[in-house]
Amino acid sequence: MTDSAAFRRPLPTSPFKARVEAPVRRFAVGDRVSHDRYGLGRAIGVEGDSDIAVLVDFGSRQERITQPYAMMYKL
Numbered sequence: 001m002t003d004s005a006a007f008r009r010p011l012p013t014s015p016f017k018a019r020v021e022a023p024v025r026r027f028a029v030g031d032r033v034s035h036d037r038y039g040l041g042r043a044i045g046v047e048g049d050s051d052i053a054v055l056v057d058f059g060s061r062q063e064r065i066t067q068p069y070a071m072m073y074k075l
Contacts (some may be wrong), residue, residue, distance in 0.1 A: 009058070026051050032074070040075075
């Protein structure tokens with residue numbers, strides 16, 4: 001291996017370095033959801049125009065879940 005091959009700079013246009021943006025999750029009042037920690041629930045409130053937080057009723061407790069909703073999924 002030559003020294004020039006060991007120190008190649010990556011191309012800025014390489015598709016392997018492109019950042020992929022996750023799709024924005026939106027919830028509405030009445031949506032059934034599943035949360036990894038709290039279990040099954042129903043959205044009872046949404047804060048803000050861009051879904052800053054969702055208030056979810058999990059039966060035994062109500063939790064305010066904020067973005068990016070990594071552990072919550074719409075059913």
